[in-house]
Amino acid sequence: MDILIVLIPAALLLGGLGLAAFLWSLNSSQYDDLDGAARRILLEDEPPD
Amino acid sequence: MARLTEAFGEIASGAGCCPADSAILPLSPEAAEAVAPHVAAYVTLEEDGVKSLELAVPGMTCAACIARVERAARDVPGVDRARANFSARKLSVAWRGDLALAERIVAALAAEGYKATPFSAEAVLSADDAAMRDLLRALGVAGFATMNVMLLSISVWAGSDMAESTRSFFHWLSALIALPAVAYAGRPFYRGAFAALKSRRLNMDVPVSLAVILASAMSLYQTTIHGGAVYFDASVTLLFFLLLGRLLDLRVRAKARSAARQLLAIRARAATVIDPDGSRRFVRPEALTPGMRVSVAAGERVPADGTLTSEFALLDNSLLTGESLPEETESGAQVYAGALNLADPVEVAVTRPDNLSLLAEVGRLMEAAEQGRARYVRLADRVAQAYAPVVHVLGAATAAAWLLLGVGWENALQTGIAVLIITCPCALALAVPAVQVVAGGRMLRNGVLVKGGDALERLANIDMVVFDKTGTLTTGELTLACPADPQALALAATVARESRHPLARALVRAAKGIQSEIALRNVREEAGLGLQATTKAGIVRLGSRRWVGAEDDASDDSKAEIWLRDARGRLTRFAFADQVRVDAADTIAKLQQMGVDLAILSGDRPAAVSTVAAAVGIGAWEGACSPGEKIRWLRKRAAMGYRVFMIGDGLNDAPALTEAHASMSPSDAADIAQNAADFVSLGDRLGPVADTLRIARASQRLVFQNFALCAAYNAVAVPIAMAGLASPLIAAIAMSVSSLAVTLNALRLKWIS
Numbered sequence: 138m139d140i141l142i143v144l145i146p147a148a149l150l151l152g153g154l155g156l157a158a159f160l161w162s163l164n165s166s167q168y169d170d171l172d173g174a175a176r177r178i179l180l181e182d183e184p185p186d
Numbered sequence: 187m188a189r190l191t192e193a194f195g196e197i198a199s200g201a202g203c204c205p206a207d208s209a210i211l212p213l214s215p216e217a218a219e220a221v222a223p224h225v226a227a228y229v230t231l232e233e234d235g236v237k238s239l240e241l242a243v244p245g246m247t248c249a250a251c252i253a254r255v256e257r258a259a260r261d262v263p264g265v266d267r268a269r270a271n272f273s274a275r276k277l278s279v280a281w282r283g284d285l286a287l288a289e290r291i292v293a294a295l296a297a298e299g300y301k302a303t304p305f306s307a308e309a310v311l312s313a314d315d316a317a318m319r320d321l322l323r324a325l326g327v328a329g330f331a332t333m334n335v336m337l338l339s340i341s342v343w344a345g346s347d348m349a350e351s352t353r354s355f356f357h358w359l360s361a362l363i364a365l366p367a368v369a370y371a372g373r374p375f376y377r378g379a380f381a382a383l384k385s386r387r388l389n390m391d392v393p394v395s396l397a398v399i400l401a402s403a404m405s406l407y408q409t410t411i412h413g414g415a416v417y418f419d420a421s422v423t424l425l426f427f428l429l430l431g432r433l434l435d436l437r438v439r440a441k442a443r444s445a446a447r448q449l450l451a452i453r454a455r456a457a458t459v460i461d462p463d464g465s466r467r468f469v470r471p472e473a474l475t476p477g478m479r480v481s482v483a484a485g486e487r488v489p490a491d492g493t494l495t496s497e498f499a500l501l502d503n504s505l506l507t508g509e510s511l512p513e514e515t516e517s518g519a520q521v522y523a524g525a526l527n528l529a530d531p532v533e534v535a536v537t538r539p540d541n542l543s544l545l546a547e548v549g550r551l552m553e554a555a556e557q558g559r560a561r562y563v564r565l566a567d568r569v570a571q572a573y574a575p576v577v578h579v580l581g582a583a584t585a586a587a588w589l590l591l592g593v594g595w596e597n598a599l600q601t602g603i604a605v606l607i608i609t610c611p612c613a614l615a616l617a618v619p620a621v622q623v624v625a626g627g628r629m630l631r632n633g634v635l636v637k638g639g640d641a642l643e644r645l646a647n648i649d650m651v652v653f654d655k656t657g658t659l660t661t662g663e664l665t666l667a668c669p670a671d672p673q674a675l676a677l678a679a680t681v682a683r684e685s686r687h688p689l690a691r692a693l694v695r696a697a698k699g700i701q702s703e704i705a706l707r708n709v710r711e712e713a714g715l716g717l718q719a720t721t722k723a724g725i726v727r728l729g730s731r732r733w734v735g736a737e738d739d740a741s742d743d744s745k746a747e748i749w750l751r752d753a754r755g756r757l758t759r760f761a762f763a764d765q766v767r768v769d770a771a772d773t774i775a776k777l778q779q780m781g782v783d784l785a786i787l788s789g790d791r792p793a794a795v796s797t798v799a800a801a802v803g804i805g806a807w808e809g810a811c812s813p814g815e816k817i818r819w820l821r822k823r824a825a826m827g828y829r830v831f832m833i834g835d836g837l838n839d840a841p842a843l844t845e846a847h848a849s850m851s852p853s854d855a856a857d858i859a860q861n862a863a864d865f866v867s868l869g870d871r872l873g874p875v876a877d878t879l880r881i882a883r884a885s886q887r888l889v890f891q892n893f894a895l896c897a898a899y900n901a902v903a904v905p906i907a908m909a910g911l912a913s914p915l916i917a918a919i920a921m922s923v924s925s926l927a928v929t930l931n932a933l934r935l936k937w938i939s
Contacts, residue, residue, distance in 0.1 A: 138352055145359060149334060156330040163322050169315070173272030176249035 225288045228304035236266070238280045239288055241302040243295065246275055251300070258298045262291050277302065321433050324371040328426040331367030332419070335360045336918075339419040343915045350412070357409040357416050364418035368402050371425050374432065390570035390611055393577045397606040398424060404603050415600050420607050420917045427612035427925050434619035435639055457489035458482075460533065471523070471540050478536045488525045488534060491543040493518055496532040500687075500713050501525045504836060512688060514714045528686060529713035548813050548841055552862065555817070555844035564640050565889065566618045573611065581606040584908045601910045607917050608907040609900055613924035617892035620932035625885040628936060632877045633868045634850075641864035645848040645879065646886035647829050651777055652820070652842075654834030655788035655798050658852065659770050661870060662835070664692035664746060664762040674758040676702035678750040681719050681728045684709045689748045690717070690728075692762050716748075724753030764794075767872045770802045776876040778803075783828070787816050789838045816842040833875060835859050850875065881935075888935055892928045899924040 162168070229239045243255055252270045259268035259279050264287050267280040277295075281287050295302040338356045342348065375398070378391030401421040408415050459469045460479045471489040474480065479495065482488050488501070499515045503525050512528050515521060521534055523543040540546060585602025589595060622639040629636055636642060653659050679697030682690035684706075706719040706726075716729010727734045727750070734751035736759075746762045777784060785806040788795045792809030799807040808819065820842055823830055832839070832846035836859060843849035843862040851863035852870070860866050867874045903920050906912055912920075 138349070141352070141355075148337065149363070152330055152334050156326055159326045160323060163319060163326070168319075168322065170271045170273045173252060173270060176252060176272055179249040180253045 225292050225304050226285050229285060229288050232280075235282055236280050237282065237285065237287075238278065239291070239304065241277045241279070241292070241295070241304060242275060243270070243277050243300050243302050244275050245300040246270065246272060254298055255295060255300055258294045258300075259291050262287065262294050265291065318433075318436055321374065321429060321436060324374060325426070325429045325433060327367050328371035328422055328429055331363050331371070331422040332426045335364050335419045335422050339416075339914065339918070342416075354409070354412055357405075357418075360416065360418040361406055361409050364422050365402060365406070368398055368421055368425065371422075371429065372398050375425075375428065388571065388574040389567065390574065390615065393574050393606065393609070394424070394428060394611060396578070397421070397603075397610055400603045401607050404600060415604075415914065417603075417607060417914050417917060420610075420914060420921065423918060423921055424607070424610050424612055427921070428615045431612070431615035431619050434616075434623045437623065474536050474540055476536050476538060479533055480536060481531055481533050482527045483531045484527055484529060486527055488521050488523055488527065490523050490534075490536045490540055491538040492521055492534040492536040494521050494532060495535050498714060499527065499532040500529040502528055502688075529711075548838075551814065551817055551841040552844050555841060559844060562640055562644065564618075565643050566614070569614065569893065570611075573614065577606065577609045577611075580609065580904060580908070587908075588910065597910070601908070601912075604910075604912040604917065605904065605907040608903045608912050608920055610921055612921055613896045613899060613928045614893075616925055616928050616932075617896060618889055620929045621885050621888045621892065621935060624932050624935040625881055628881055629865075629874075629878055632874050632881075633871075634874045634878050635853075635866040635868065637864050637866070641848060642882050642885055643889075644829075644864070645831060645882035648782065648831040648847055648879070650783040650785070650823065650828045651831045651833065651875070651879075652785045652787050652846070653804070654832075654836065654839050654842075655786055655790055655795055656764060657835040658833050658839075659786065659798055659802060659872070660764040660766050662764065663695075664688060665765050666692075666696040667761040667763040670696075670760055671758060672700055674750055674752070674756075675760075676700045677704055677721075677726065677752055678728055678748070678758070678760065680704045680706060681709070681717050681726060681750075682748075684719070685711055685717055689746055689762060693748060693760060696760075721753060726753055727751045766798055766801050767870065770872045773872040773876050774802045774804060777879070780876065780879060782831075782879075787811050787819060787832075787834075787842065789813075789816075789836075811838075813838045813841045817845050820845050831879070834863075850878070884935060884938055888932060888938075892931055895927050895931060896924065899927070 167174075225239070225241075229237050231237055246252060246255060252272055255270050255277055256268050259265055259277060264283050265279055265281045268277060270277050279291055292302050338360050342353055342356050345352075372395065375391045375394045378389060379395040382389045382392060398421045401417045401424075405416045405418050405421070407413075457469050457471050457474055458466050458481045459474070460466055460481055466481065474490045480489055480492070494515050494517050497517050499521070500512050501515050501521060502512045503522065520537075523540070523545045581602045584605045585598045588598035588601050619639065622636075622642055625642055626636045656662055675693075675697050679694050679700065680702055682693040684690075704721055706721060709717060709719045711717045712729075712733070714730075716727060716733035718725060718727050720726070729749065731737075731747075731749055734749040734757060736749055736757055748760050748762070750758045750760070752758075774784060783806075784804045785808075786795060786799050786804050787808050789811050790809060795807050795809035799805070808815075811819070816839070820830055820832070824847070829847040832842050832849040833851070834840075834843055834849070835852050839851075840859050840862040843851060843859060848865075849863040850865040850867055851859040853860065853866050853868045865878060867878075899920070903912070903924075906916065
């Protein structure tokens with residue numbers, strides 16, 4: 138069971154990364170306008186000139 | 187309610203989306219100017235010289251609107267950033283430089299057809315934003331902790347031949363993850379429990395906080411002595427489910443604005459006072475005193491109650507009476523704050539200060555009603571008031587009993603805490619929000635927006651439905667009552683295009699699709715009479731009977747009419763009527779079948795109301811009701827024990843909408859009515875009223891079923907816990923199963939009728 142000494146920290150690290158990513162997305166206001174985000178996929182980008 | 191839309195460029199109801207739709211009309215230059223100067227007062231100055239402004243743009247309805255609004259704002263030279271928030275229907279702009287850019291941005295949006303008004307701070311409950319974020323953060327942390335602690339716990343439960351050191355290691359790891367998570371994610375509940383205890387009350391937060399804190403403390407103790415009763419996973423899972431329940435509850439709640447305060451935003455923002463020496467100055471409406479003379483331009487609203495000093499005025503009083511036709515007001519007649527001036531500029535002598543105006547009175551009625559509304563206690567809270575003491579007593583009794591049986595204080599405490607955990611209200615906390623979220627989704631598919639969970643609860647209890655007439659039972663738009671000769675219609679429409687009068691606009695609408703190439707010269711409009719124009723063939727007149735020279739007819743005028751005299755002197759009459767909605771009679775029949783009483787309360791003339799009442803099949807009706815009279819009528823019914831569901835759309839309905847037990851408003855209604863109502867019905871059918879009532883009643887049934895499930899679960903789980911058989915594994919299973927059962931039952935709402 139010595140492998141646990143590697144697996145457990147690895148699991149915690151990955152989980153922690155997920156949590157950090159979630160908190161970052163929350164703090165950068167990505168959840169403030171969910172309807173708008175859904176509709177913006179239909180908008181076209183301006184072509185580069 | 188017919189909307190005098192050209193002055194403010196709003197989008198006509200039920201129109202398809204933006205770009206090619208001819209229903210969007212750009213703001214007239216005077217009206218654009220009337221809104222713009224006040225915008226600069228709302229600009230905030232940030233550090234490093236950046237100026238920012240938030241504008242409410244309710245006209246955004248689709249993706250194309252987002253692009254158009256952002257581009258219009260960005261194209262104004264000097265603007266650095268323009269970002270639309272579609273969910274909140276607002277636009278944030280930032281720029282450096284001149285303050286006056288604010289007005290240019292509003293004008294640019296107006297040119298595209300979008301009315302933009304500054305987002306007033308009190309109008310939007312921004313606390314909800316912060317609360318949502320806090321909850322999401324707590325949920326994220328609780329979710330992370332739950333998953334990782336569960337990972338460890340399941341290993342412990344499954345590994346019967348696990349070495350003692352490994353088990354201990356896992357327990358310590360769980361403690362390391364769970365304790366900070368419990369401290370952080372449990373804050374909403376600790377705060378709520380503390381607040382309740384301070385005022386010597388009990389709410390749902392108290393047993394939750396107790397269970398979580400005691401479980402964590404006991405588990406920590408057990409970990410240090412290498413015992414087995416470690417409940418870390420139970421405490422974090424409990425927090426996770428409860429936070430989820432709270433989040434669902436918050437999501438069902440749309441941003442509620444105090445409709446009463448928004449009322450004040452409707453009246454004129456600055457009044458033009460004419461001093462005795464003839465000079466003019468701008469004054470805030472609050473500063474007007476009786477005796478002052480004010481000038482009201484075309485397209486502006488009257489700033490205060492007073493008497494008309496000009497000879498004649500054409501005013502739209504729909505805000506106060508719901509009457510769709512403009513009123514011809516003679517000199518000396520009473521005019522009210524909020525009335526819209528349709529024709530030439532007029533002068534008014536102020537007779538009542540701003541705080542005594544009819545508009546202010548309506549605002550006060552609404553505030554009183556809103557406060558009454560706030561006292562409604564939600565079903566879940568009522569259950570909590572009974573639930574919490576019972577749970578505490580059971581836990582304490584269990585611990586005491588085991589202590590008396592001589593198992594030692596450790597084991598006795600353990601069992602007592604196990605009882606607290608098992609009776610965890612996570613199923614209870616999910617019972618109501620889960621159903622309401624599904625109900626809200628189903629209503630949205632039927633085209634109804636729900637403003638909050640308590641609205642659904644209140645709607646399920648109603649036994650009487652009251653309708654407003656104009657704009658609710660009827661479409662609020664004038665349509666041609668009988669077919670007309672296409673040539674005459676084409677000529678009339680061409681002339682009518684030059685006027686803002688609602689009948690003229692109705693004529694233009696009726697003639698949509700008919701091509702005509704008639705050229706007009708010398709178009710002239712006489713307020714209150716009609717239009718005159720010169721064509722190739724001669725002089726053409728469009729307007730009232732007198733204007734075109736038809737004989738006066740003493741017949742009833744319940745239909746609105748407009749006459750055309752063409753160059754050869756031929757007279758044509760166009761009669762308009764406010765059409766009853768297509769499915770009104772059907773909906774009324776369905777409602778009657780559901781066993782509710784029906785009535786109509788309208789501010790319109792009794793003759794008009796009785797016609798509509800007969801058309802839809804409602805026996806009880808009242809006409810010529812002022813906003814105050816509507817409220818009194820509702821209060822009388824409430825005193826008789828009726829619970830009323832009010833459906834209305836105009837400003838004159840807003841106090842009634844707030845006072846009623848539950849209320850609904852069409853989406854093309856005045857902003858105020860939409861804010862005051864509990865439900866907003868999108869689209870132009872009346873069918874959603876019956877559907878919503880049915881769904882609300884079904885939701886109530888399911889909520890009670892969920893409560894029954896919780897009671898059954900407790901009836902089984904509590905004895906098990908009291909007997910000391912509730913190990914951490916059992917607790918976890920019990921919690922998950924009960925929450926799952928409640929959620930699955932809630933999902934049944936999707937299919938039952």
